[in-house]
Amino acid sequence: MPIYFFWGEDSFARDRAVKALQTKALDPDWASFNLDKLSTDQPDAILQALNQAMTPPFGLGDRFVWLVDSSIAQRCGEDLLAELERTLPAIPATTTFVMTSASKPDGRLKSTKLLQKYAEIQEFSPIPPWKTDHLAQQLRKLAQELDLKLTQRAVDYLVEAVGNQTRQLHSELEKIRLLAGTTQQPLDVDEIAPIVTASNQNSLKLFAAIRQGQTTTALELVADLLRQNEPGLRIVSTLTGQFRQRLWIKLMLESGERDDRTIAQAADLGNPKQLYFLRQEVVRTPLQAWERALPLCLELEFSLKRGGDEIAVLQTKVIELCELFRG
Template sequence: MGQQTGGLSFEQLEVAFQHGNFAPLYFLYGEESFLIDTLQQLLIEHALPPELRAFNLDIVYGDETEARAVLGLCQSLPVMAPHRVVIVRNFDSLRENRLFAAYAERPNPQAIVLLACSGRPNLNAQPYRALRQHAVWAELRPLRPAQVPGWLARYAEREGYRLEPEALQRLAEYVGTDLQAGVQELRKLFAYAGTRHTLTLDDIVTVSGQTRSYNIFELQRAVGEGRYSDAVYIVEQLLQHASNPRSEALRIVSFLTTFFTKLWRLTLCQGQRLSNQALAGRIGVPAYFLQEYLQSARRYGGDAIRRVLAALLAADVELKGGSQRDPRLVLHLLLRQVQAACRAPLQQAA
C-alpha cells in the first residue's frame, strides 16, 4: 500500500467505498463513532453482496476475542467471492493486538480488514505506529458546529433532497453535533416529504412534533430578544406536549447552551474588525443569520453570557440526576437566571 503521509477524511473514504475502491487494510480511530459505524456499513454494502456475506464476513469485538484468532480470520481466503471482509471493533481492547504490526506490513491481498478503535490510542506504541505507516487510516473527530450544516446538506443531497437555507441552519442548531440525531431527523423528513424534494423549516417543525408558534427555534428567538414571558410560555407548551418532559428539558438546555456559546464567541471577536462573513464563520451560522446573533450578544454582554452559561451547566447537571426537582421547575428557575443576567446590560443600554 505504501506509506501514508496523512490520514484520509471521512468523505474520501466514503467515496472510495461507494465506488468499490478498497485497500486490504484500514485503521480507523477517533471519538466520532457514528462516522466509523457509517463507514463500516458502506464497506459491507459495497464489498460483498448479501448472498456472499454468510461465508465471507466476520465482525468481531476486541474485548471478546484474541489477536491470534482474529489474525487467522484475516489470513483466510474468500469463499466464491472477490474479498473476505473482517471488521474488528474495539481493536484497542484486543489482547496481544501488537501482533498486527507484522500483519500491517504484509496484509492478505484477498481480504479487506477494518480495525476500529473506540477512541484515540497511543499512536507511538505498536501496532498503531505500524498501522499508521502501512494501512489506510483516518482519525474521525466530532464535527465542529460550523461543519454540521454542510454535512447535513451533503447527506440530504445524496438522498435526493435539498434543505432551504433557514431549514438547514435550524436543523443544525436542533441536533447540535450529534450526527446520529441529525440522520434520524433527516430520515423522518424524507419520509414526511414523500415526493417533494425541497425541505422547509415548516417541515422540520412539524416532524419534530412542535408547532409553528411554539417550537424550540421560537424559544431561542424569545430568549435572544429578552421576551421572557414568551419564553416561559413556549417552554410550558414544549413540556406539556413532550412524551418525556425530562428528556425534552435536557434538549432545551442543550439547544440554549449552543446558542449562548455562539454569543460568547461573538463577544471574543469584538475589536478584531472582522467582516460579517468572517464573524458568521467564527460562530458557524450563515451570514444572513448574523444580525440576530449580534443583537442578542449586545443585549446580554460578555459578563451576562458567562453567567447564563454557568446557569445552563447547573441546569444540565440537575436534569441528569443532580437533583430530584421537576424539570418544569428547573427550566423556570433557569429562565429567571437568564432574565436576571440580562437585566444589567439592558439598564445600561437604557
C-alpha cells in the same frame, strides 16, 4: 490490504461508513461465510480478528473483518504489538479489516504509529452545534445520497431543528424522502416542517427564554424536552454552543471590532448575514452575563456526567442562567 481505523463519538456516522465498506467487500450470497464481527468484550478478540483477517474468503467476494470498540490505539502490550507488526503488513488484498473506537488514537503509542503506516484512519466526531455551515454541508451531502432536493430555507430549518444529531438527521431525511415521492421539485420548509421532530429547535427556544430571563417559560421548555426523551447532555450542548457564539460576538464588539467578517469568523458563524440579528441580541446585555453563563453550562454538564438527577440539575441551572439575564 484494505485496513481502516475509524474513531469518534458519532457512532451512527462511523457505523454507516463501516456498512458501506461491508457492502462493497461482500458478495450477498456468501456474506454469512465471510463476515466476522468481533467485540473486544470477547476473550482474545483482537487475536481472533487478526487470524480471521489472514483467512482467505470462501466462495465469491472478499472477507470482511470488523473489530468493534478496539483499544489497540489506547493501550497495547508488547506481545500484541509484535503480533500486529507481523500480521498487518501481511493481510491479503482479499480482506477488508476495519477497527472502530470511540476514543482518539494516542499518537505516542507504537501501535498507533503502526496503524498510521498501514491503515486509513478517519475521524467521526460530532460537528459542534454552533458550526451551522458545516452542519448544512453534512445535510446536503446526506440529502444528495438519498436523491432528495431541498430549498435553502428547508436546509436552514433542518439544521436548526436537528442540530448535530446525525442519527436523527438521517431519520428525518428518510421521512422527507417518503413525503417527496417521485417529485423532482425541491421541498420547502412549509412542506417538511409538519413531519420533522424539532428537538434541537426546542432547545433553541429554551436558550431564547433564558436569554430573555423568562424563568417560567424556560422551566416549561425543560419539562417538554425531557418528556420528549431529549438527553440532558444534548440540551446542554445546544445551550453551550449558543452562549459561546454570543460571548465571542459581545467580546469582539466590546473590543471595538466592526468588521462583520472578522466577528463572524471568531464566532464560527457560517453566514455573516446572521450577525445583524445576533448583534441585537447581545448589545443590550452586559458582557458579564455572557461570561458567567458559560461556566454555569459547564457546571451543568459536569453534574449530569457525574450522574446527578437530570430534572433537578437542569431546573436549578436554568433558574441560575435566567437570573443572569433578568432585567
